[in-house]
Amino acid sequence: MSVRSQGTTLFSAILILVGTTVVVQLWLLTVSTEALLSGQTRILIPAAAGSSLLLLINASLLRYVYRFDRDVEKE
Amino acid sequence: MTLGSLLLAGANWITVIAGKLWHRGSTAERDIGAASALEQAGTLLFRYPTDADPCIAVRTPEGKLVAYSQVCTHLSCAVVYDRTENALACPCHRGVFNIDQGSPVTGPPTRPLPRIKIEQRGNRLFATELEV
Numbered sequence: 001m002s003v004r005s006q007g008t009t010l011f012s013a014i015l016i017l018v019g020t021t022v023v024v025q026l027w028l029l030t031v032s033t034e035a036l037l038s039g040q041t042r043i044l045i046p047a048a049a050g051s052s053l054l055l056l057i058n059a060s061l062l063r064y065v066y067r068f069d070r071d072v073e074k075e
Numbered sequence: 076m077t078l079g080s081l082l083l084a085g086a087n088w089i090t091v092i093a094g095k096l097w098h099r100g101s102t103a104e105r106d107i108g109a110a111s112a113l114e115q116a117g118t119l120l121f122r123y124p125t126d127a128d129p130c131i132a133v134r135t136p137e138g139k140l141v142a143y144s145q146v147c148t149h150l151s152c153a154v155v156y157d158r159t160e161n162a163l164a165c166p167c168h169r170g171v172f173n174i175d176q177g178s179p180v181t182g183p184p185t186r187p188l189p190r191i192k193i194e195q196r197g198n199r200l201f202a203t204e205l206e207v
Contacts, residue, residue, distance in 0.1 A: 018076050025083040032090040038148070038186050039205075041094035044087075051087040058080040 003072055010068065014061050021054040028054075105202045107132065110195050113140075118156045120145070123191055123202040129153060130191055132200065135174055136161060140195070142202065143177045143188040154188065163188065 032047045107121035107130075119132040121142075132142040133156050143163060145153045152167035162180060163172040170182030177188035192204040 015076075018080070022076055022080050022083065025080055025087070029083055029086050029090070032087055036090050036094050036097070039097075039189055041097075044091045044094045048084070048087040048091045051084040055077075055080045055084040058077045062077045 003075065007068060007072060011065060014065060018058055018061055021058055025051050025054050107193075107200050107202050110198050110200050113200065117158065119200070121202065124205055130202070131156060131163070132191075132193060133163075133174060139175075140193055140200075141174060141177075142191040142193045143172070144191070144205075146188075147184060148179070148186040148188060149182070149184040 028047045028051045032044055035041070035043050035047075103124060105121075105123050107123065108119055113119040113132055113134055117134055121130050121132065122128055123130050129145040130142055131145045131154065132140065134140055143154070147154050147165040147167065147170055149165065149168055149170050152165050154163045154165045154170075154172060156162075156174075157164040157171075160171065162174050163177070164170070165172075165182065165184065168183050170184040171180045172178065172184065172188050173180050177190050179185060179187065190206040191202050192206060194201045194203050
């Protein structure tokens, strides 16, 4: 399998992962908003921390994609 | 999608800030009135933690003193004490809340009423904490 076709498979997997994390973040925002409106502020910080962690995962995956692409172009 | 993720994380932190601002001062103590007034009428209306938050204190037939937010968790109508049912009732959509826990019993509300801790010092009643 060539590096380029490996990359296509890899990018598809990363795209699915990123999509999943964004959906989870959307869910966290929905839960946080509902909790805020019902006055249950205790879960807001853990939800925001979880969302930030997912953002970090997303950013790391994006960085990985850029680095992979750069390495392929060098070769 | 990563930009969307950044926006979602930002929105989540905005809810944290909104929560801090919204419930600021919810632990501040407030004199809500005379205990004798509550004993005479059976209920006492007051505002806590801010002047924009109507609440109701009730002396139950068992002698227990309880207080809740008067804002119905369904569509924000004012709940009133129903002496015959010994429950808090919302006249708008016939929601009924348990007097001991503030939990919804019948009708459209699904969330309990926020509870307010009350302390009696002499003839004065003080709201000390908002429990949600």
